[in-house]
Amino acid sequence: MGPFALHRLSSTLVITAALLLGGTAVSAADSDTAADILQIRIGYLGFTPDPGPLLSNVIPEPADAGLRGAELAIEDSNSTGRFLKQRYELQAIEAQSPEQLLEAAREQHGQGVRLFVVNAPAAILRQLSQALDDSLLINAGSSDDSLRQSECLPNVLHTLPSRAMLADALAQFLTVRKWSRWLLITGPTEGDQAYAAALRRAAKRFGHTIVAEKAWSFDNDQRRSAQAEMPLFTQTAEYDVVLVADERGDFGEYLPYHTWYPRPVAGTQGLTPTGWHKTVETFGAAQLQKRFEAHAQRWMNDRDFAAWMAVRSLATAVGKLHQSDAGAIRTLALSEQLPLDGFKGRKLSFRPWSGQLRQPIPLVQPRALVSTSPQDGFLHPSNELDSLGYDQPETRCNLAAAHP
Structure with a gap:
């Protein structure tokens, strides 16, 4: 073998070794990057009681109301989260009874989940709050006023509007x-x-x-x-x-x-x-509507929006804090230093006394948006959105001063 052939062989071996070493370096870098990614698991707990026989031909609420909104919010959160080295995962449970839901929630809690979106009646939410006392629950299923006025649960926030x-x-x-x-x-x-x-x-x-x-x-x-x-x-x-x-x-x-x-x-x-309706299209809402319809093959309703808002609130807080601790997220949310975008033309925030998400309320007929409240002229000393529902002097709750 001549000198030129030996030189070519030597060069090939050097290049091959360099590629192998480079591949090892890339793999190690990928491993380090994966280790640096913050994994956030969010539990979705859903239970809808049987409404009983209906006396009219009313169109029933979709069986997956709420869940589809949470799923879309996970997709949205991962779209932005990859730039922040965050990855979101939804662990969804839809139980057939309150007992099954409570058991499933405890199982998720035992696996380390501390952030939950709950689509269930008030009585079940109270049980979950007590059972998951070191977690943060966001209520996307109950409009019960007592939860915001007289018996505020210390580890619960609300994205679904109250009846008030x-x-x-x-x-x-x-x-x-x-x-x-x-x-x-x-x-x-x-x-x-x-x-x-x-x-x-x-x-x-x-x-x-x-x-x-x-x-x-x-x-x-x-x-x-x-x-x-x-x-x-x-x-x-x-x-x-x-x-x-x-x-x-x-x-x-x-x-x-x-x-x-x-x-x-x-x-x-x-x-x-209502909290949300198909006819809400301004302030970028039309784009959210289209993405939801592509995802769920139906219109987005108030439960879907409340669950979407719940997940997006958690993701926004994680992005700001660079951690997923339930207590830290709760403290940030109740500090009013967590402005949220809900496609309603105003920055939304949680009320520090009740944990209720401030938000404009659309007034709709089946196929048209008629108006949005608060109406012009209804003023408030600090935030016009607080003219809707129980204001701070009207409630016995003060979540910001309480500890979950």
Whole structure:
């Protein structure tokens, strides 16, 4: 073998060795990079009780409401998280009973999960709060006012609007329109009674008069009898608007165009205050709507948005803190130093006394956005969003001063 061949062989061996060493170096760098990535696990705990037989042909809420919003938020968080060396994982549980949900939550907790999004009724949320006392739970499923007013749970924040927020948003709009005389019709369920209580509070707060209250107790099929029964049922002293509290949808859909006086219907049916709706499109919301529809193959509802907002709140806090400690995230959220983007035209934040997410409330009919509250002219000493729901002097809670 000549000198030139030996030189080529020597050069080849050097290059090969360099490549091998370089490959080893790259692998080590990749390993170091992977080790540097902050892994954030978020538990999703879902339970929706059986609503029982419906007396109308109301379109039921999707069975996956809430979960799809959380999934999309995980995708969004990972899109930005890769630049911050953060990786988010959703561990979702949808149980068939409260007992199963509690058991699954304890199992996730035993595996080290300390951040949870909960889509469940208030009673179950209270149990979860106690069982997961060193964790942070974000309520995306219960609008119960007592959770924000009298029995604030120290380790729970809320992204779903309370009933008081919804009622105040509606009452502000009715004030602007000067529809001040209300006929209030209430269904028989516990949720209906709670919604009606929120409407009564809003009426008193904004100077409206409830001219009459009627309790709906019919159990017949309104698809056949609404035209005959509703006009007589709504015959009373003259009113400007009919307010309905029918969260399950047993009868409220049959009130519009069937009232004794030709008046608008609002509340759980008709003109409805809600945390989110398909018709919300401004401030970049249309892009969120499209991404959600591509992900879930349906429209985004208020539970979906609340769960999306819950995950995004956690991810925003982690990005700011560079850690995922539940206590540190809670402290930051309640400090009002965590401005959040919710595609509602304003920076959102959690109220330090109740943990409720401040947010504008859309007022919608089925296929159109009518208005958004707070309405112009409703002022507040510190934040106009606090004109919706229980303000600090109206609640016995002070989460910022409490320790979970």
